[in-house]
Amino acid sequence: MQAGSPKWRRRSEARPGEIVQAALEVFAEKGFAAAKLDEIAARAGISKGALYLYFETKEDIFRAVVREAVAPNLDMVEGLLTQATLPFPDLLRLVIGRIVKVIGTTRLGAVAKLVIGESRNFPELARVWHDEVVSRALGAMTGALTRAQARGEIRPGDPRLQAFSIVGPVLMGVIWQETFTPVGASALDLEALALQHCETVLTGLASRVVMLP
Amino acid sequence: MQAGSPKWRRRSEARPGEIVQAALEVFAEKGFAAAKLDEIAARAGISKGALYLYFETKEDIFRAVVREAVAPNLDMVEGLLTQATLPFPDLLRLVIGRIVKVIGTTRLGAVAKLVIGESRNFPELARVWHDEVVSRALGAMTGALTRAQARGEIRPGDPRLQAFSIVGPVLMGVIWQETFTPVGASALDLEALALQHCETVLTGLASRVVMLP
Amino acid sequence: MQAGSPKWRRRSEARPGEIVQAALEVFAEKGFAAAKLDEIAARAGISKGALYLYFETKEDIFRAVVREAVAPNLDMVEGLLTQATLPFPDLLRLVIGRIVKVIGTTRLGAVAKLVIGESRNFPELARVWHDEVVSRALGAMTGALTRAQARGEIRPGDPRLQAFSIVGPVLMGVIWQETFTPVGASALDLEALALQHCETVLTGLASRVVMLP
Amino acid sequence: MQAGSPKWRRRSEARPGEIVQAALEVFAEKGFAAAKLDEIAARAGISKGALYLYFETKEDIFRAVVREAVAPNLDMVEGLLTQATLPFPDLLRLVIGRIVKVIGTTRLGAVAKLVIGESRNFPELARVWHDEVVSRALGAMTGALTRAQARGEIRPGDPRLQAFSIVGPVLMGVIWQETFTPVGASALDLEALALQHCETVLTGLASRVVMLP
DNA sequence: GATGAATGAGCATTCATTCAT
DNA sequence: GATGAATGAATGCTCATTCAT
Incomplete structure (x- = not known):
């Protein structure tokens, strides 16, 4: 050698x-x-x-794994922020599509599961993810919602909770795929879920909606 | 002594x-x-x-913990099924309220996190949870949605995906509380989330809705 | 009660x-x-x-087991000693027959195995067995051999080694039964072994023997 | 793997x-x-x-100890087999001498004690010892005895029992040394035992023997 | 840089022994 | 006397970490 x-x-x-x-x-x-x-x-x-x-240590490797997975998400978050001037429905369809794509092409779901599962043993990682990914993405979404409310595009309401309404089903889909599909549950078409949920929640949040009797 | x-x-x-x-x-x-x-x-x-x-073993204790947490959920699932004749919006408000109450009074969220985190190491537990909790609850919800579609109460669409739209935000809220609140994230009012999301998604799924220009 | x-x-x-x-x-x-x-x-x-x-303790129980098994042997040893005036061949046939009978009707072989196997962990038990069983039986045998040599019945030689020649095959038979028969070895007819060995060793030890060319 | x-x-x-x-x-x-x-x-x-x-495990180490002790015995057994054409008395003296030498130079006696003591807990080891050492050695001895009977060298009789008559005293000597000598019993000259027993049993088994009145 | 043999602290599990009932 | 739940010391085994080569 x-x-x-x-x-x-x-x-x-x-x-x-x-x-x-x-x-x-x-x-x-x-x-x-x-x-x-x-x-x-x-x-x-x-x-x-x-x-x-x-x-240095096994924990170090773990940290590197989790932090490394943050990077592509930061890009995504930046994307959210820069597109913030679009009409809300267009913005949402764009963002959700991007999220689903990232999830489909990376092991992001697996890392999310890791962060969730080890959050008590590695609080700094949960904090990093919260501060640099989740909170920023949610903040961007909340900001867009606030502006859309101000523009009269969507109905009034706590924008943070509205953000949960928007993102939650996608997260649940990811967890489903990571947790239950490997043990025999029927697979889930994440893209179809995102598409249908997008229209549902857009209708649900739209301000100019009238429910007929 | x-x-x-x-x-x-x-x-x-x-x-x-x-x-x-x-x-x-x-x-x-x-x-x-x-x-x-x-x-x-x-x-x-x-x-x-x-x-x-x-x-017998540490794993045995773990299994007991997870299985024990299943029991109250089974009751809740049965509850869901028997109320199935209500109009869908009433049923949904009832069910979501019950879910939130159970989550607030038990450590169900923590167990869910455990099941998610250890699903690869304890596939049988993930399977039990899928078969006895998640799948049944989702099945009941899907059934109610199918019937509501037939009655013309809600718009057409894959009822399973609609169920994800309904439940996902609540699950996300639970995960948020278990994962990020302990590391400094602002707490989440799960009840308020449920309430607002309920109305949002009910509007989003309703069939007799007109979006004004 | x-x-x-x-x-x-x-x-x-x-x-x-x-x-x-x-x-x-x-x-x-x-x-x-x-x-x-x-x-x-x-x-x-x-x-x-x-x-x-x-x-008092587990060791105590073990000691009791081993000591209890000594008792019937002491009787046998006494038997050996009291018959000591018979001609040697008769005495030997009598004694060997008695030994085989005791072995067949008690768990003496199993206890012997225990004493052998645990002799390092329980030296006092090995000592008890040596002093109260093996040594006395061997002593009696040696005494009988010495007297038989003096009477010209059997040929000269170290009587202790002659005693080994006499008893060894029977002990080996017992060990065989306890060790190898349970794992599939062909069973051994201990009585037939004793009978044939008796005649062989009596001939081998006899003084008035002529080997023809 | x-x-x-x-x-x-x-x-x-x-x-x-x-x-x-x-x-x-x-x-x-x-x-x-x-x-x-x-x-x-x-x-x-x-x-x-x-x-x-x-x-892999403690048992593995134990197995290795026992199996390792088998090897030198296999050689010895082969030796027995290849010398099988000698006149029986010469063969026996050769073989017994070899056995005693091996016992004196290895910890074979200690291993034999282990196999005897743990035969119930490790039946496979008892089986290995039976199949690869005891049975083969006894088989070789039995074969030699059968041929010697056919040649008229030794008297008729069950050759397996004759083999016990030959080997038993040596085994007993080994057990004595391993069990009782360490707790204070007088030591035993295994070589002298072998020598004297050899002549005794050869006489006892010889066919051309006449016992005088 | 790279290896992999060696380390040793840590943990699940066992079981003889005790003691309140 | 009798019970069996409870104890805790003992030990086989694991695995992250180190270090001589």
């Missing part, structure tokens, strides 16, 4: 990402405590000891 | 319940793996060894 | 013997360490706590 | 042997249950955890 081989150099730089990727899989499957460093190392294709060249 | 001291009277009949109660607290705080039998025993006011007079 | 019931009184007196009997079975099956007081109590038909009304 | 990977991974070559050696000592002194992994590890000069790099 020759030191300084370029193949190694390049791999070294990629290592942390590979480890986080492998760790994400194992944590998602087993949860934090039941995940074994042996398995993470094996899936990352390195030795167990090598993990400690890149991370 | 005085003979006949009431403190030491045999409580064997109450013990399993006390243990499950103590275990619920510890599991809810730590998750399955991080929960220590020492602490469960201490909170139950008995020795570690005594746990094994009532349960 | 009436205190002082005569049925109980009589049982109480028989209890230690019943316990020792039950313990013998369990110890014989499992060895000392793997034997559980629960099982001994169950087989004796009493509660675990009641064992401590008759014995 | 890698398919096809040999059960004995690349390990420090000497370690397993050192562990087995240390374990043999501890098991021989305490028996299986009373032997503590702490002590085995200490005597092997490693930590308790390191044991599990080489063996």
